[in-house]
Amino acid sequence: MAESSTAAPAADTTRPARGRRPRLPAWWPWGGGALLVLGCLGLQSQLYSGQERTVTTVFMFVALAAAWNLIGGYTGYACFGQVGFFGLGAYTTVILMVHARLSFWIALPAAAVVAAVFAAVIGLPLLRLKGHYFAVATLGVAEGLRELVTNVPRWTGGGSGATIPSTGDRAVTPWLGNDGFYLLFLGLAVVCAVVVALVSRGRTGYALRAVNQDEDAAAAMGVNTTVAKTVAFAVSAALTGAAGAAYAFQQVTIYPQRLFDVDITVLMIVMVVLGGAGTVLGPILGAAGIAIASEYLRQHLPEAHDLTLGALIIIAVILLPQGVVNFARDAVRTRDFSLLSNVRRYRL
């Protein structure tokens, strides 16, 4: 096939035509990321303690959204039980700090490892399921974990909660304070974003995207799809478990209802989808955007917070079904910034 074809374009053109992309230096994502982190560090001294806690929560959701993006965005396995890893990380921390009296700085990585191992083990059967079967199965796993935690009160405090001793002589690690947790969650968000960026640019990123698009074709290209999916799931769980560990220590007293709350999973998914699934920047923007919108509504429209936020999310998904970052990429490529033609393009 030495000739190039002149036939009409294929009928399926869900993606827009390609224009010339503006060239940016290769280091710009790292440079931009470093500036953003410096900005967050500088911002800290300007915040009241209430604002500081809010921004800390934003960091936590940036970390969670970035983690979900690995399995749900890049790999295309929509995990609806992600909060299970969050809770698992949190309760691992409680057990290690309360019963084993280990330092938080040991409990944190241990929580990540426990979540990763758990994900790898359940991944072997679950990652054979596709689409909504996988979603429902993972949802079931998270519910099962909540039941388990509720039913072993000797270790977890059961439904009435567990408290990590964090002041005085009984504290194995002194509570970090608002300033400390601001830095801890900022650090977690940075770690998650960097892990995703490295995966995205490396060989693993190619494998995950190939698996996402077509597993049979990926396997024919020599991609060990079982390993690729399991690694993505385990790393995603590890990062989520670490966030859970930090959250448990920050809250001091934790309850299964809160730590395994399906709302947390839903938030992660919405943030990733709105920001741009399968992109490095998308979940960061999505998490920040939704967290800020939510906080603004809580202050200015407290009685209609959920309703308004829900409506905003629906409108955003209709206008930008592929997420902000993917929309921007397409728009720059085609020089077409109209939201209406975007809606038409994705045939919603």
Next chain:
Amino acid sequence: MSGDTPVLRVSGLQRRFGGLLAVSGVDLALPAGRVLGVIGPNGAGKSTLVNLISGHLKPTAGSVLIGDTDLTGARPWRIAHAGVARTFQIVKPFRGLTVADNVTVAVMFGPARIRSRARARQEAERVLERVGLGGKGGLPPAELTVADARRLELAKALALRPRVLLLDEVLAGLRPAEIDPALRLIDELRGEGLTLLVIEHIVQAIAAVSDEILVLHHGAVLTQGPPDEVLGDERVIEAYLGHRYTRRNPS
């Protein structure tokens, strides 16, 4: 053609779907540099045969050997690493990746395992050039023509640097002017010592490049031999052309 030790050896291959024998009792022994054309009416079991060899389906009986290695029922990536590449009848591009990145996946994960992204991309560009997709590496696959989408499918298979290449209707949907270059490429690959199994509906085209033709009918081998012999066979005309005739003129 070097020696006669088969690169691909299939014996007694069978696949059952419930009550249907999609492939039954197929034997093959292909040495290096041999092109086997496989024809047969719709539903004869041609794609199933490819899926059984490539590991995308597990056989219910029989065996598949690549060189001296028994790879019966092995997962597709192991078979790809053993030197078997295939195309899909219904093309399967990675839609979220550019054309060049599609091929880069094969370069990075194929037997060569080139880990450096820059080197993998170079190799991908070379393969794209070879199949006639030079300069289209930056496009998303959705913007390719039917012919180019088939070229991409072929490029991904070739990027694995296979010993055995299974082509499932890569000429389908090509216009006459596009078929000749494709046949020349098949000839070239044979010259390089690849073993090819080529499924095709266009009988004249396949006869021109094949050393032998195998006719599948209801999953079994109806006959196998040199092209002119096979295509003159009464039973082949009846099974194959007869089927086409009834398809075009449903009673």
